[in-house]
Amino acid sequence: MTPLLEIRDLRIRLGDRALVDGVDISVNPGEIVGLAGESGSGKTLTALTALGFTPPGSAASGEVLFEGRNTLTLPKSQLRALRGDRVAMIFQDPMTSLHPMLTIERQLTEHQLAHRSLTRRQAREHAIELLERVRIPDPHRAIRSYPHRFSGGMRQRIAIASALACEPDLVVADEVTTALDVTVQAGILRLLDELCRDTGMAMLFITHDLAVMNVLTERLYVMREGRVVETGATREVLAAPTHEYTRALIEALPQTDTETA
Amino acid sequence: MLMFVLRRLGASLLLVLGTTIVAFLLTSVLPGDALTARLGERAAANAELVAKLRAELGLDRPIWEQFFIYLGGLVRGDLGLSLQSNRPVTEDLAQFGPASAELALMATVIALVVGGGLGIVAALRNNTWIDNVLRAFSLGGVSVPLFWFALVATSIFSTTLRWFPSSGRLDAGVAAPPHVTGFFTIDALLAGDLPLFGQAFEHLILPALVLSAPMVGLLMRFTRASVLDVVGQEYVRAAEAKGLAPRTVVFGHVLRGALVPVITIVGTAFASLLAGTVLVEQIFAWPGIGSYAYRSATTLDLSAIVGVTIFVALVYIVVNFVTDVLYGAIDPRIRRA
Numbered sequence: 001m002t003p004l005l006e007i008r009d010l011r012i013r014l015g016d017r018a019l020v021d022g023v024d025i026s027v028n029p030g031e032i033v034g035l036a037g038e039s040g041s042g043k044t045l046t047a048l049t050a051l052g053f054t055p056p057g058s059a060a061s062g063e064v065l066f067e068g069r070n071t072l073t074l075p076k077s078q079l080r081a082l083r084g085d086r087v088a089m090i091f092q093d094p095m096t097s098l099h100p101m102l103t104i105e106r107q108l109t110e111h112q113l114a115h116r117s118l119t120r121r122q123a124r125e126h127a128i129e130l131l132e133r134v135r136i137p138d139p140h141r142a143i144r145s146y147p148h149r150f151s152g153g154m155r156q157r158i159a160i161a162s163a164l165a166c167e168p169d170l171v172v173a174d175e176v177t178t179a180l181d182v183t184v185q186a187g188i189l190r191l192l193d194e195l196c197r198d199t200g201m202a203m204l205f206i207t208h209d210l211a212v213m214n215v216l217t218e219r220l221y222v223m224r225e226g227r228v229v230e231t232g233a234t235r236e237v238l239a240a241p242t243h244e245y246t247r248a249l250i251e252a253l254p255q256t257d258t259e260t261a
Numbered sequence: 262m263l264m265f266v267l268r269r270l271g272a273s274l275l276l277v278l279g280t281t282i283v284a285f286l287l288t289s290v291l292p293g294d295a296l297t298a299r300l301g302e303r304a305a306a307n308a309e310l311v312a313k314l315r316a317e318l319g320l321d322r323p324i325w326e327q328f329f330i331y332l333g334g335l336v337r338g339d340l341g342l343s344l345q346s347n348r349p350v351t352e353d354l355a356q357f358g359p360a361s362a363e364l365a366l367m368a369t370v371i372a373l374v375v376g377g378g379l380g381i382v383a384a385l386r387n388n389t390w391i392d393n394v395l396r397a398f399s400l401g402g403v404s405v406p407l408f409w410f411a412l413v414a415t416s417i418f419s420t421t422l423r424w425f426p427s428s429g430r431l432d433a434g435v436a437a438p439p440h441v442t443g444f445f446t447i448d449a450l451l452a453g454d455l456p457l458f459g460q461a462f463e464h465l466i467l468p469a470l471v472l473s474a475p476m477v478g479l480l481m482r483f484t485r486a487s488v489l490d491v492v493g494q495e496y497v498r499a500a501e502a503k504g505l506a507p508r509t510v511v512f513g514h515v516l517r518g519a520l521v522p523v524i525t526i527v528g529t530a531f532a533s534l535l536a537g538t539v540l541v542e543q544i545f546a547w548p549g550i551g552s553y554a555y556r557s558a559t560t561l562d563l564s565a566i567v568g569v570t571i572f573v574a575l576v577y578i579v580v581n582f583v584t585d586v587l588y589g590a591i592d593p594r595i596r597r598a
Contacts, residue, residue, distance in 0.1 A: 051502055053498075053501075053502075079504075080504040080505070080506065081504060082504065083501070083502055083503060083504030084502060084503035084504035084505070085504055088502070088503075089499070089502040091495050091498070091499055092495075093495060096494060096495040096496060097495045097496055097498075097499045098496060098499070099496040099499075099500070099514055099517070099518065100496070100518075100592070100593075100594060101517050101518060101591060101592050101593060101594075102513075102514070102517065110503065110505060110509070110513070111503035111504060111505060114503070114504060114505055114506070114509070115504060146593040146594070148593065148594045159499075162503075
């Protein structure tokens with residue numbers, strides 16, 4: 001099987017600092033892959049290159065092949081055609097990733113209208129379906145209101161609905177449960193799992209929380225200081241970590257969580 | 262939204278009342294005798310004459326009674342007689358107010374387009390040479406004294422290039438358009454007189470340009486800072502991640518988020534322009550409220566002074582009200598508060 005996303009020997013330098021230092025990652029169609037590591041390990045930077053984002057002033061080398069096209073060298077217009085359509089992103093904090101002054105409708109339809117030849121009405125109807133799908137109560141009403149009317153968990157559901165709008169092949173989820181309450185986290189994880197299974201989309205799931213990895217992902221990469229230090233099937237890596245850093249991460253988990261893992 | 266507007270309106274009305282009290286009291290307790298100013302030194306020595314005039318003007322009554330008489334007049338649109346023009350103050354204000362408002366409004370439009378536009382450019386080109394040049398330019402706008410700028414602008418655009426006239430609202434001897442709004446440009450258009458509109462516009466440009474200079478600088482800095490702040494927000498990154506066109510991201514997402522602080526500045530700056538046109542109106546012989554206020558102050562024309570004060574305060578209050586409502590229209594989170 002050709003991978004949907006294949007990152008080969010990715011290096012990102014800012015000045016003389018190597019932020020990402022020779023990373024290889026692949027995600028197959030329909031697969032949920034985890035990218036773990038502490039903050040500053042370069043995991044978010046690596047994942048953002050799937051959408052063609054690199055930090056301003058940095059130099060990136062290597063290849064980031066999404067459906068065979070290198071996002072590092074793709075012209076901006078083609079990159080825009082990919083973003084939001086074939087590859088979507090869910091951000092860490094739903095309090096800041098939704099525009100506070102735009103209606104939910106606008107935020108769920110604008111990329112549909114940019115990428116698809118839909119009427120406003122069709123896009124709106126699809127948006128209502130999406131809200132139903134992520135279990136927002138009373139979607140007809142919800143679509144007319146603004147983000148501040150919703151709780152953090154609900155906002156993250158709306159952000160997920162937005163990512164799903166154009167039925168992407170890949171979703172990059174960056175620490176999407178970190179800013180949420182533990183009880184809300186579980187619901188979001190179940191929802192993501194279910195959505196991936198139903199739609200067949202692949203997901204690159206970034207988190208520092210290995211317990212979450214175990215629930216959701218099939219395969220796992222562990223990053224540290226810009227390098228991948230361990231990779232393999234999530235279950236195996238967590239059961240028998242070979243790298244001491246992975247072992248340290250597992251030991252850092254609360255005891256009850258490692259037992260269920 | 263309606264409740265929000267009504268609440269703001271109620272607060273504005275209270276403010277009007279408050280300002281009137283303060284303006285009235287200040288002029289009543291200020292040193293300087295309006296009677297002397299009116300009667301002249303010799304007549305003021307005649308006790309009988311003074312008493313007569315005091316009774317005529319109601320100055321013999323207690324201060325609170327005077328205030329209620331004044332307030333009663335105010336509600337009916339009567340601000341008293343101006344000593345210098347011998348006309349009702351309201352008539353003077355109706356004549357001079359729109360002249361200044363037209364000037365201030367034009368200056369605001371210039372500042373908004375130039376300052377706002379350059380501020381956006383500076384923010385989007387953050388830390389490039391363009392940004393640096395623009396920042397130096399805005400510093401110049403804020404720090405160069407207005408009278409100097411007026412002299413230079415007049416000498417270049419009026420005396421040397423002869424592009425724009427440098428005094429009055431119309432050429433000498435030209436009749437004003439029929440009074441509708443008091444804005445000569447708009448009244449000329451309403452009368453269908455295009456050449457007159459052109460002339461009024463030409464006369465407006467130079468003083469408006471000079472008046473707008475500090476505001477251009479101020480607005481550029483605020484817009485730049487506000488846009489920079491918003492560009493760093495995650496929702497802008499989210500908009501980019503949706504694959505939206507850069508134009509949509511800038512105008513639909515960034516500017517929308519950056520607008521509230523900018524509107525605050527525009528509102529305050531507009532009101533302070535209107536109150537602070539004295540200098541520019543003197544230089545360009547613009548018959549506006551600034552010149553009127555100056556004359557009233559120097560002749561101790563109390564009714565006119567209070568009238569101008571209330572007028573300016575009203576402008577501030579109206580502008581504040583409009584800004585508040587605009588906030589609510591732009592930011593749904595403010596509507597609830």
